[in-house]
Amino acid sequence: MGRERLLILDGNSLMNRAFYALPPLTNSEGLHTNALYGFTNMLLKMKEEIVPDYIVCTFDRKAPTFRHEEYKDYKAGRKKMPDELSEQFPVLKDILNLLAIDIFEIDGFEADDLIGTLAKFAEKKEIEVYIVTGDRDALQLASDNIKVVINKKGMTEKEIYDKERMTQEFGVTPTQFIDVKGLMGDSSDNIPGVPGIGEKTAFKLIKEYGSIENVLLNIDNISGNKIKENLREYSEQAIFSKKLATIITEVPIEIDLDSIKSKENFDKAALRQLFYKLEFRTLLDKLTIDAEDKSISNSEEKEKAKYIEIRSLDGLKTFCEDIKTEIYLIYNVINANVFSKCEFEKLYINSNGKNYSLNMQDIFIENKDKAVEIIKGIFENENILKIGHDFKLAYLILAKYGINIKGVKFDTKIAAYLIDSSKSDYDLVDLIVKYLHFEVSGEEEQIEIEKIDCMPNLYKALKEKIEEFNMEELLYEVELPLTKAIAYMEVEGFKVDKDKLNELGEKFKIEIDRTQNEIYDLSGENFNISSPKQLGKVLFEKLDLPVIKKTKTGYSTNAEVLEELIDKHQIIEKIIYYRQLTKLYSTYIEGLKAVIDVDGKIHSSFNQTVTTTGRLSSTEPNLQNIPIKYELGREIRKVFVPNNEECIILSADYSQIELRVLAHIASDENLIDAFVNHSDIHTKTAAEVFKVPIEEVTKLMRSRAKAVNFGIVYGIGEFSLAKDLKITKKEAKEYIEAYFDRYPMVKKYMEDIVKEAEKNTFVTTILNRRRYIPEINASNKILKALGVRLAMNTPIQGSAADIIKKAMVNVHKVLKEQKLKSTLILQVHDELILNVYKDEQVQVEEIVKREMEQVFNLLVPLEVDINIGNTWYEAK
Numbered sequence: 001m002g003r004e005r006l007l008i009l010d011g012n013s014l015m016n017r018a019f020y021a022l023p024p025l026t027n028s029e030g031l032h033t034n035a036l037y038g039f040t041n042m043l044l045k046m047k048e049e050i051v052p053d054y055i056v057c058t059f060d061r062k063a064p065t066f067r068h069e070e071y072k073d074y075k076a077g078r079k080k081m082p083d084e085l086s087e088q089f090p091v092l093k094d095i096l097n098l099l100a101i102d103i104f105e106i107d108g109f110e111a112d113d114l115i116g117t118l119a120k121f122a123e124k125k126e127i128e129v130y131i132v133t134g135d136r137d138a139l140q141l142a143s144d145n146i147k148v149v150i151n152k153k154g155m156t157e158k159e160i161y162d163k164e165r166m167t168q169e170f171g172v173t174p175t176q177f178i179d180v181k182g183l184m185g186d187s188s189d190n191i192p193g194v195p196g197i198g199e200k201t202a203f204k205l206i207k208e209y210g211s212i213e214n215v216l217l218n219i220d221n222i223s224g225n226k227i228k229e230n231l232r233e234y235s236e237q238a239i240f241s242k243k244l245a246t247i248i249t250e251v252p253i254e255i256d257l258d259s260i261k262s263k264e265n266f267d268k269a270a271l272r273q274l275f276y277k278l279e280f281r282t283l284l285d286k287l288t289i290d291a292e293d294k295s296i297s298n299s300e301e302k303e304k305a306k307y308i309e310i311r312s313l314d315g316l317k318t319f320c321e322d323i324k325t326e327i328y329l330i331y332n333v334i335n336a337n338v339f340s341k342c343e344f345e346k347l348y349i350n351s352n353g354k355n356y357s358l359n360m361q362d363i364f365i366e367n368k369d370k371a372v373e374i375i376k377g378i379f380e381n382e383n384i385l386k387i388g389h390d391f392k393l394a395y396l397i398l399a400k401y402g403i404n405i406k407g408v409k410f411d412t413k414i415a416a417y418l419i420d421s422s423k424s425d426y427d428l429v430d431l432i433v434k435y436l437h438f439e440v441s442g443e444e445e446q447i448e449i450e451k452i453d454c455m456p457n458l459y460k461a462l463k464e465k466i467e468e469f470n471m472e473e474l475l476y477e478v479e480l481p482l483t484k485a486i487a488y489m490e491v492e493g494f495k496v497d498k499d500k501l502n503e504l505g506e507k508f509k510i511e512i513d514r515t516q517n518e519i520y521d522l523s524g525e526n527f528n529i530s531s532p533k534q535l536g537k538v539l540f541e542k543l544d545l546p547v548i549k550k551t552k553t554g555y556s557t558n559a560e561v562l563e564e565l566i567d568k569h570q571i572i573e574k575i576i577y578y579r580q581l582t583k584l585y586s587t588y589i590e591g592l593k594a595v596i597d598v599d600g601k602i603h604s605s606f607n608q609t610v611t612t613t614g615r616l617s618s619t620e621p622n623l624q625n626i627p628i629k630y631e632l633g634r635e636i637r638k639v640f641v642p643n644n645e646e647c648i649i650l651s652a653d654y655s656q657i658e659l660r661v662l663a664h665i666a667s668d669e670n671l672i673d674a675f676v677n678h679s680d681i682h683t684k685t686a687a688e689v690f691k692v693p694i695e696e697v698t699k700l701m702r703s704r705a706k707a708v709n710f711g712i713v714y715g716i717g718e719f720s721l722a723k724d725l726k727i728t729k730k731e732a733k734e735y736i737e738a739y740f741d742r743y744p745m746v747k748k749y750m751e752d753i754v755k756e757a758e759k760n761t762f763v764t765t766i767l768n769r770r771r772y773i774p775e776i777n778a779s780n781k782i783l784k785a786l787g788v789r790l791a792m793n794t795p796i797q798g799s800a801a802d803i804i805k806k807a808m809v810n811v812h813k814v815l816k817e818q819k820l821k822s823t824l825i826l827q828v829h830d831e832l833i834l835n836v837y838k839d840e841q842v843q844v845e846e847i848v849k850r851e852m853e854q855v856f857n858l859l860v861p862l863e864v865d866i867n868i869g870n871t872w873y874e875a876k
Contacts, residue, residue, distance in 0.1 A: 018036075032087060316371060392486065496641070595621055
């Protein structure tokens with residue numbers, strides 16, 4: 001049988017290394033977790049590799065040690081531990097306790113001293129010792145039986161040193177390593193050493209003379225007058241530095257081998273719960289599960305969910321007749337990205353505790369019309385309440401069958417997004433893991449059954465969170481009905497005039513060629529303008545423009561660089577224009593052609609769970625971000641036309657909604673007064689900031705005031721404002737100060753919201769939409785500044801999103817209630833686009849204006865501008 005092994009973990013050192021090695025990570029509650037993840041991952045790997053019989057973890061304490069008492073400057077000047085790291089230590093100790101790993105820490109001694117004492121104690125007991133640390137100080141403890149494992153390159157690589165390797169690699173023994181440190185000192189611990197002696201010289205001297213004492217006895221034989229002089233002058237300091245660097249191996253602590261014995265019967269259930277909370281999903285697999293441990297909620301422990309498969313029309317009919325009250329629903333679809341081809345493949349339904357798998361493709365082959373008629377009885381029955389995951393696609397597909405879903409009670413995807421909007425995806429399996437602490441596994445069909453089987457419990461968990469966060473109004477009155485509204489927008493689609501699109505494409509080609517030739521003329525040669533390498537050579541070598549930034553592959557020619565060069569040569573403006581044209585051509589000329597469906601329309605997909613601010617986004621294609629800086633960009637809107645000659649396009653646009661929200665949230669009387677009296681807010685702000693009568697405000701003054709108004713909304717600083725307006729930082733500072741003098745409650749709001757965010761790590765909108773901002777408490781200044789800007793802007797932009805979403809819900813609802821043919825077809829930030837039948841125009845304008853302006857009772861009026869036209873371009 002082999003020798004027993006002791007694993008000693010240097011808690012502070014390893015946490016520090018993990019914190020700086022891994023990118024910032026936080027869980028949904030805003031707790032920083034990167035050091036915890038790195039440490040725990042390393043620990044589980046070391047347990048697997050070393051298979052220790054005993055494990056301990058040591059920590060420093062805040063109390064001064066004997067070294068501080070002997071040398072008051074010991075470790076002086078060390079930066080305070082970042083809050084993002086310090087908040088992780090209590091959780092680490094929870095993890096260690098749940099793993100049944102003993103913690104050693106004691107006032108008056110450092111973790112190194114405890115490590116040394118434990119290591120030497122074990123060595124005497126003929127136990128093999130592994131010390132895992134990120135600190136080279138521990139190398140002095142290496143011996144034949146004590147191995148020091150140094151973590152390198154973050155937490156992924158390590159070097160293992162015993163006495164033999166130490167001697168081979170460094171040319172000194174582990175004990176002599178203390179002498180090396182005594183001579184060279186240690187800036188991190190503020191150990192002085194001998195001035196002028198660095199690592200190389202220290203190693204050379206100790207290799208030659210064996211110890212600091214021998215070095216001091218042989219000063220006359222050492223070459224270099226300055227080194228000799230310093231050794232004589234600082235001889236006592238060298239001896240003292242050696243003492244400070246020496247790890248104590250006789251700390252008065254009791255060591256009970258039985259108590260530190262590695263235990264496999266640790267509290268796995270509680271540890272898994274903690275890992276779920278920390279969102280350490282990849283580490284869950286590393287926890288070995290005893291077959292007899294029934295306390296653990298794991299897919300292997302739980303009996304597989306049973307289900308009834310329905311593949312025939314008769315089976316469907318019998319099933320639907322049995323459904324009376326509430327159903328849980330998920331589904332698989334085919335051709336999800338093509339509106340005309342998108343169909344259900346399977347429906348999975350949980351009803352009265354039973355799971356059903358409905359193979360819709362098989363049933364449809366038998367008799368599609370009859371199948372649609374049968375399922376209509378369920379989906380249009382509002383007394384049968386429906387709880388599902390991602391209802392939008394269900395609305396869309398069933399609408400194609402002529403079915404209008406009623407009785408939707410809850411959408412787990414939407415609820416999860418509201419609870420934490422920072423995620424990139426809200427996959428049902430991930431939500432089950434996160435909220436139910438259950439891992440779904442099995443074959444493809446079984447996974448779907450396990451998912452639907454979990455839906456009742458997931459619904460309860462998410463519903464409780466929604467109530468805890470006071471989001472009931474936001475979910476039930478805005479987001480849930482909005483899902484239906486945007487689904488019907490997708491169903492309706494936006495008609496495209498293909499002939500106009502082709503004409504515009506030719507126009508683009510001509511303009512691209514013309515601009516390309518102008519660039520060639522200005523540069524004196526033909527080259528690939530789209531090649532950063534070739535463009536860089538032309539700009540910075542041939543035209544000799546100042547180099548702004550370099551990359552690994554050469555000169556940077558990104559947008560930021562070109563903006564800085566814009567006044568240096570007229571070619572720059574042409575290149576920026578060329579890039580915009582080619583991007584517009586590929587994305588919106590060729591791109592639109594590829595997504596026109598068989599009905600001649602584009603059915604863009606509206607995403608409700610993507611942005612952290614609450615705004616809708618649009619994909620396939622993105623119709624919200626068509627660049628309109630250049631006329632050709634604006635002309636793309638000309639290809640979007642009404643459904644037929646009986647219709648027109650109506651655009652309804654909120655006027656300065658974010659500034660109105662700011663006035664409401666900040667309760668600033670001067671800002672409120674400007675909107676109540678229907679003043680031109682930018683002209684009024686210019687008059688206030690520049691202290692001139694309104695009639696004397698110039699175009700330039702108004703333009704700058706507009707930049708300040710919108711800049712304030714986005715938490716802009718003087719540096720960014722100066723850059724945007726091309727003015728000095730001093731002028732920008734004066735503008736901002738003048739703005740806050742005139743609107744003092746805006747300033748107070750900005751200060752208060754930042755404090756609130758620092759305290760809670762999140763901010764909310766007028767409907768309690770929540771956004772977590774972990775950056776707000778970052779020690780890194782750049783991250784902190786980002787957090788401050790997000791805290792200032794999110795309640796404004798998020799509240800504006802609340803407003804327009806609620807307006808969309810109301811407009812859609814009234815149009816349906818009044819049985820009008822006109823429909824919503826697009827939303828672009830603060831603007832709604834409708835396809836309106838001419839004979840309904842007056843009625844629709846009244847509905848849209850009323851529902852948009854009266855949607856919320858703010859301290860300032862909401863104003864909507866309505867325009868109509870035969871194309872989107874004309875309406876806008």
